[in-house]
Amino acid sequence: MQRSEPLRGHKRESCTSDHQNHHYVSPLVSSFPTVVGPRLPCKYRVRRVIGRGGFSTVWLLINNESGEMVVGKLTDSSHTTTSSKGFAAAEVENMRCCSHPNIISLIETFQAGEKYLYILEYANAGDLQTQVDIRAQPPPGTSDGGPIWYCEDEVLVIFAQLALAIRYLHDRRIMHRDLKTPNVLLTCSGLIKLGDFGFSRQYQESVSGEVGNTFCGTPYYLAPELWQRQSYSRKADIWSLGVIIYELLALKKPFLATNLSELMEMVTRQGSFDPLPTGRYSPEMILLVNRMLKVDPSERPSINEILASPLFQTRGLSILKINVRRIKNLDEQVQMRLVEDVNTLLGDNDVS
Structure with missing residues (x-):
């Protein structure tokens, strides 16, 4: 894979x-x-x-x-x-x-x-934060001294798996509320595992879609509405996912500050992060991440809209399916489950 x-x-x-x-x-x-x-x-x-x-x-x-x-x-x-x-x-x-x-x-x-x-x-290959840190500053002798960038297909394999996990949670009215790279766990097979549900919450959704008002999570990944102590919805998880994917593409967080006040000012101001490199990643990828990092939660896509986007419908989900089928020693039921999820989202009847 x-x-x-x-x-x-x-x-x-x-x-x-x-x-x-x-x-x-x-x-x-x-x-x-x-x-x-x-x-x-x-x-x-x-x-x-x-x-x-x-x-x-x-x-x-x-x-x-x-x-x-x-x-x-x-x-x-x-x-x-x-x-x-x-x-x-x-x-x-x-x-x-x-x-x-x-x-x-x-x-x-x-x-x-x-x-x-x-x-x-147990996820036996560490966490995503460690891998991002190593790629940003590789150990001596492992590269030419510069960052080891993810290729877009690598990002899509990670992105698609996280999106499937979050879709599963949101379908069950669960918000994770602490999505961050240290909570994205890796396995030697290549499967991504979302962990640490310490701040998760099951909710009864209101008509407006605002489902929570408890301030929680990790500062660098907190959505603007949480900083502003406003009611929030599943779109807060979308923001945090956007921060994670930005981190994979840029090998740094979109918002870096020396104190919490400065961080809050950056997070709540639209466009305060550095643009992603257009020469390295596709316009579709950059556009989707930028949409996920909209300050106004109503302008962010839902997890189903992310999975229905051209990026995933034309490439992301198919790449994941190909890679899942290539994993050796993967439990057959796990493989079938992931392929079935992807086929459902693609409207594909091929369940082989």
Whole structure:
């Protein structure tokens, strides 16, 4: 599959094995002694810590029976605020009702008092932010010293998969609300996985389409209406997706500022980002990204309008289908699901 391979020089997490991380492993093992341990009958054993947050720690775990690697996220809600508990509950509920090849799966959950252990699918090739950073400043000896630009077909393969994932969410009245390159996870097969549903929300849509008013997300990816504390809709996710695709094309964020006030001024002012290079990418690609970054949400396309655009109908979806069919060792059901999604959007009856 044509994809963004992890480049040589990829900096792995500065994490060590479980026997060097007793300080972090102990809460996991002590809280869930029948679930996490070095051998059966415990279901999982710890490989290493891969992330830490204010009230949660994330481990890479190994299934003791199958040898499969998974992610274990331990959350202690005893010291969290009511709103944080609400976000955590929404994350779990939304992930439980999602089943899509381009969305990280929630495998199972465990609870011990106010501690929760979430077992998640593992994406084994890092995240998109790391790859963008490496391409923007390649390690010595990996290029001629300049950026390693994505070709448009590579961007389309990523863009199409993210669009399918977001379409799936929006069809189920779920807004992600924290779309950003660190939450776009990569696999060695080339499949993109959308993760981190900590700010996601299921909603009942009003007639106006305005469905939320909670300020959340990551500043560089926040839509103007969130900065202005206005009600917002699924179009806020479209803005964030536009920032991600701009980042792939330019190898930098569209809005760079030294403080939040400056960032807000840039985000809420139309046309404050550098134009994308017309010599490197097609007019259709640049036009679509510019539409996604309109300050007025009513001027942004919906996810279905993006997938119905000439860029996707003439090239993007077909390129994705070709690449999906080329993936070796991809689960047959996953392949059929993605091809079926693409065929539906193309109005194509070919389900082979």
